[in-house]
Amino acid sequence: MKNVSLSYNERRFIELIFRQKSISRSEISEQLELTGSSATRIAARLMEIGLIEDEVERLGAMGQPRRPIAIAPGKVFSAGINFALNTIDVAIIDLSGKVVSVRREGLKRSSPEAAAECANQLLERMLGEARISKDDVIGAGISVPANFSDHHGTVLPNALFSEYDNVDLDAVFGKIMGLEMTIENDGACAALGEYYFAEGHRHEIFFLYHLGHGFNGGVMLNGRLYRGAHGNSCVTGVLFPYGEPRPTGTDLVNELAKHGMVLDDVADLANVPADAEPVVSAWIERAAGQLEQAVRIATGFFDPNVIVIGGRLPSDLMQRLTARIAWKTLPGPSRGLKVAPVMASKLGADGGAVGAACVPFFARYFPGSIENGHNNYSNGRRSSAGE
The missing domain is CATH 1.10.10.10 (Winged helix-like DNA-binding domain superfamily/Winged helix DNA-binding domain)
Structure with missing residues (x-):
């Protein structure tokens, strides 16, 4: 099969x-x-x-x-991998539309090879617990905070992930995990996960802003993931230059550090101490103001049915941030036009791994990956195990 x-x-x-x-x-x-x-x-x-x-x-x-x-349930499965600086998330999904398992494990700051080893060990345990044969897993998607370079299969990652710069991640992970790998940026993965496992598929034009280590986006146009000429569409971080305040998880971590509340990574925002509330509230107020402008821009460019705010922030922070935007009557991008409605991700922090697991299904089974008779994932971003 x-x-x-x-x-x-x-x-x-x-x-x-x-x-x-x-x-x-x-x-x-x-x-x-x-x-x-x-x-x-x-x-x-x-x-x-x-x-x-x-x-x-x-x-x-x-x-x-x-x-x-x-x-048919229990016949075809896919895996998804999403990593932060000190954690790795792995998801297993079923083609019947079931999220079988999502697991997070600590990850020491190390090489791509070590990250692949950690992901493989975690996946093997998850498959064993679910009594799923690895032969029934058609492949794995990798969600990375990165853009694609002009070189075959290599990426240009967020500055925090310098070890991954110009590394052929799908080849590294494929050799260690023994699966066909498909690499995709985190914004596109989050959009796919929200589209297929939440409410996104109910809308013809669906846009997502991904808040994580950086600020990225993804868009589904009539069931097709728009990837751009080189897989680098929706690099929305360009709206908020590095070195200046940005609506990202990394930015919140940095704000907390300025007040003596040091966290190792975005993943640690789920355990922010109670006395950090004034800092968090101030950040939400500022980030919401930035996202209001981003929402107007996405509306003007894509005229989407809905704009989802997702990413690596904990669900409670995402809900607060989205509510701060949604209750306001924002000016439209042009005279007489209204901004698209805004909602928080339904998958929360699991969206990255679940979305990454959607990528192999999307590439193999869904028509949205086909453009002019060619598969959008036959462009050097996909490798067979061991290549």
Whole structure:
């Protein structure tokens, strides 16, 4: 099943079922504008290779059973890796739309090889506990706070991750983990996770701002992750130059340090001491003001249905920050235009790992990764295990 190639319409079939969880053949035919015979033929092939299955749903004691189609659970899995300076998050998701497990573990500041070893050991334990064979994992996505360089597979990371500069991370992780790896920046991963595992798929145009070590973004346009010419779209940190106040987790860590409250990393913001509240409140007020302008800019460029604020901040801080923006009536980007509604991420700090795990599914099974007949992930950002 790992190496099965799907047609464009088969991918559309899979994605629609993934979104709906359960749907009849007639509904699929109508929504995808396929003939009944085409839908039946596609369903038969996907059942033959084990990706989907029939469900029986009774309408009443005397009624005929309705036979919707669902993705077969427990057949295909994907892993996601997201790391900070001193922690690593690993997620396992099922193609049927279930988050199987998300786990965080401490990570010593070390080389990419050591990070890959830590991720592999954690994943192996998680698979064992869930009784999942590694052979059923089609691959792993890596969420990195980085942009892509012009060299094959290498990245230009956030300044805090200098050890990863111009390292072919997908090759390093692939060799150690024995999986096909797909690397993506953290903003794009967060957007994918929110789109497929929260409410993002209900909107045609969906934009996300990612607050973590840096300030990044991701956008889904009609089910397609917009990546740009080199995979570097939505580098929204350009709005807030380095060395100046920024609406990022790193910036809050630095503010706390100025007041004698030293944290090692953004991940430690979940354990901020109670006496830090005045500093946190002041930061939220300032960061919200910056995000108000960012929201107006995203509205002007993309006209999205919704803008989600996500990232590595703890959920309570994210909720406070988003609420500070949402209650205000912001001026639109132009005369007569309103800003898009703003909401906090539903996945919270798990969004990075869950979103990274979505990348292999997106690249292999969903039509949004296909543009003009070519896979957007065949551009040097993907490697096979051991290459």
